[in-house]
Amino acid sequence: xxxxxxxxxxxxxxxxxxxxxxxxxxxxxxxxxxxxxxxxxxxxxxxxxxxxxxxxxxxxxxxxxxxxxxxxxxxxxxxxxxxxxxxxxxxxxxxxxxxxxxxxxxxxxxxxxxxxxxxxxxxxxxxxxxxxxxxxxxxxxxxxxxxxxxxxxxxxxxxxxxxxxxxxxxxxxxxxxxxxxxxxxxxxxxxxxxxxxxxxxxxxxxxxxxxxxxxxxxxxxxxxxxxxxxxxxxxxxxxxxxxxxxxxxxxxxxxxxxxxxxxxxxxxxxxxxxxxxxxxxxxxxxxxxxxxxxx
Amino acid sequence: xxxxxxxxxxxxxxxxxxxxxxxxxxxxxxxxxxxxxxxxxxxxxxxxxxxxxxxxxxxxxxxxxxxxxxxxxxxxxxxxxxxxxxxxxxxxxxxxxxxxxxxxxxxxxxxxxxxxxxxxxxxxxxxxxxxxxxxxxxxxxxxxxxxxxxxxxxxxxxxxxxxxxxxxxxxxxxxxxxxxxxxxxxxxxxxxxxxxxxxxxxxxxxxxxxxxxxxxxxxxxxxxxxxxxxxxxxxxxxxxxxxxxxxxxxxxxxxxxxxxxxxxxxxxxxxxxxxxxxxxxxxxxxxxxxxxxxx
Numbered sequence: 001x002x003x004x005x006x007x008x009x010x011x012x013x014x015x016x017x018x019x020x021x022x023x024x025x026x027x028x029x030x031x032x033x034x035x036x037x038x039x040x041x042x043x044x045x046x047x048x049x050x051x052x053x054x055x056x057x058x059x060x061x062x063x064x065x066x067x068x069x070x071x072x073x074x075x076x077x078x079x080x081x082x083x084x085x086x087x088x089x090x091x092x093x094x095x096x097x098x099x100x101x102x103x104x105x106x107x108x109x110x111x112x113x114x115x116x117x118x119x120x121x122x123x124x125x126x127x128x129x130x131x132x133x134x135x136x137x138x139x140x141x142x143x144x145x146x147x148x149x150x151x152x153x154x155x156x157x158x159x160x161x162x163x164x165x166x167x168x169x170x171x172x173x174x175x176x177x178x179x180x181x182x183x184x185x186x187x188x189x190x191x192x193x194x195x196x197x198x199x200x201x202x203x204x205x206x207x208x209x210x211x212x213x214x215x216x217x218x219x220x221x222x223x224x225x226x227x228x229x230x231x232x233x234x235x236x237x238x239x240x241x242x243x244x245x246x247x248x249x250x251x252x253x254x255x256x257x258x259x260x261x262x263x264x265x266x267x268x269x270x271x272x273x274x275x276x277x278x279x280x281x282x283x284x285x286x287x288x289x290x291x292x293x294x295x
Numbered sequence: 296x297x298x299x300x301x302x303x304x305x306x307x308x309x310x311x312x313x314x315x316x317x318x319x320x321x322x323x324x325x326x327x328x329x330x331x332x333x334x335x336x337x338x339x340x341x342x343x344x345x346x347x348x349x350x351x352x353x354x355x356x357x358x359x360x361x362x363x364x365x366x367x368x369x370x371x372x373x374x375x376x377x378x379x380x381x382x383x384x385x386x387x388x389x390x391x392x393x394x395x396x397x398x399x400x401x402x403x404x405x406x407x408x409x410x411x412x413x414x415x416x417x418x419x420x421x422x423x424x425x426x427x428x429x430x431x432x433x434x435x436x437x438x439x440x441x442x443x444x445x446x447x448x449x450x451x452x453x454x455x456x457x458x459x460x461x462x463x464x465x466x467x468x469x470x471x472x473x474x475x476x477x478x479x480x481x482x483x484x485x486x487x488x489x490x491x492x493x494x495x496x497x498x499x500x501x502x503x504x505x506x507x508x509x510x511x512x513x514x515x516x517x518x519x520x521x522x523x524x525x526x527x528x529x530x531x532x533x534x535x536x537x538x539x540x541x542x543x544x545x546x547x548x549x550x551x552x553x554x555x556x557x558x559x560x561x562x563x564x565x566x567x568x569x570x571x572x573x574x575x576x577x578x579x580x581x582x583x584x585x586x587x588x589x590x
Contacts, residue, residue, distance in 0.1 A: 246562055
């Protein structure tokens with residue numbers, strides 16, 4: 001009954017929330033023969049060994065990818081370009097390089113051209129996460145029931161795409177193939193803008209002169225706490241997302257601000273009907289999310 | 296070992312999330328002799344009886360408050376002024392009227408002057424909730440571990456304040472006495488602004504031409520889903536909050552927009568350091584919320 005393994009050797013570069021969750025999953029379900037991990041910091045490498053996340057651990061990405069059939073980049077996306085340069089010469093012929101980044105056009109620009117002939121790059125984005133980070137925060141079930149978006153350029157080998165799809169399918173994910181520009185637009189609204197807004201409101205609250213931090217903490221149950229959870233997400237990962245999806249984020253931010261100005265005007269002029277109409281409409285949208293199983 | 300009851304008869308006007316949770320709690324812990332409920336719609340009255348929430352049910356608030364020792368207003372706050380006018384003549388001497396509204400200055404303005412001599416008005420705000428509404432959505436544990444803010448005007452009877460404090464204390468809440476204007480400012484940032492922002496972003500997403508609703512639903516796990524949950528909150532309740540806390544909400548909204556504009560500029564100019572600095576700071580604030588037990 002056991003399904004075949006995905007490949008003999010997988011290299012996971014970066015063992016934070018996503019990388020360590022993938023390692024746990026791959027280990028739990030016996031999806032590969034050998035898990036090679038790579039982490040820059042001594043602390044993460046020690047924790048990864050203590051947690052039994054990997055079969056081998058390296059500080060050097062080039063050493064980690066040697067002999068790997070599949071290489072998964074799981075660092076913040078700002079590090080991808082340097083990583084690609086570092087590993088290129090060590091990739092074995094036929095190796096598949098993939099990633100988990102939340103932006104796809106920038107990744108294709110940064111990684112794609114550096115991959116040697118005879119290797120394959122399949123850009124991927126498993127859309128799942130929590131606000132926690134680090135090797136302790138991962139869990140094998142993180143991906144289950146969510147969507148993974150693949151954005152392979154047209155010339156990508158179908159076999160390589162299928163192999164990456166199979167990996168995430170075995171993680172419990174549903175697979176979607178999408179144009180990278182469209183991916184970046186969709187994620188700007190469903191993920192990047194929400195994070196930006198959450199970071200911003202928590203910052204605004206922290207700066208108030210008349211309301212103490214202690215008051216903000218005590219009465220967070222009124223709605224604020226959900227924003228603080230999102231705004232606790234990894235600072236480097238999110239810095240890199242905003243720097244690398246600038247166009248789509250600025251576009252969505254412009255629309256958001258326009259709408260907010262209209263709402264502000266409705267409050268100032270006491271237009272209860274405008275408020276109620278919007279609030280009823282957003283409630284309907286929630287029902288759609290619940291129906292889609294993503295609540 | 297059984298603690299004494301709070302009073303003989305309580306009247307709960309409005310049996311939505313908060314009113315029905317209070318009814319359940321009062322029933323479960325035997326806090327009063329008789330629970331009189333009031334709901335305007337036939338449907339809610341029928342559901343309240345089916346659920347066994349109350350000992351008696353009325354459509355008429357005046358009938359409901361007759362002989363009640365404590366009257367709790369649990370409707371959207373826009374209805375308070377009319378309710379106060381309706382019940383005033385039927386209140387028994389010594390009756391305590393209290394409320395659960397998320398705004399306190401407007402409630403003191405609307406209800407206070409209409410209360411007859413010999414009765415007491417104690418404005419209260421149990422800071423707890425979920426995005427659900429209606430009599431089915433309540434649960435007795437809703438208030439447990441959260442804060443209840445009382446904002447009694449200086450002339451309020453201490454005995455009446457103590458009685459209302461005791462009610463919410465028995466619901467598991469911690470009690471804070473606060474100036475009503477300060478309450479409205481604190482809640483503007485910890486509750487009203489987060490709801491406004493959530494409603495707004497969900498509205499922005501719903502209006503996109505290039506991203507389909509189905510895409511918004513499918514990839515909501517990236518952060519958006521928390522906003523849709525908040526934006527599913529009761530439309531009438533929230534319309535009334537914004538109309539009645541206009542000043543504080545507009546002030547907080549102004550600060551939020553200012554900060555967001557700075558963040559937008561940082562993204563446009565690729566200022567990764569500014570982004571990272573904010574993101575690290577907000578993460579610290581989250582730790583404070585966790586430490587305060589409100590996460």
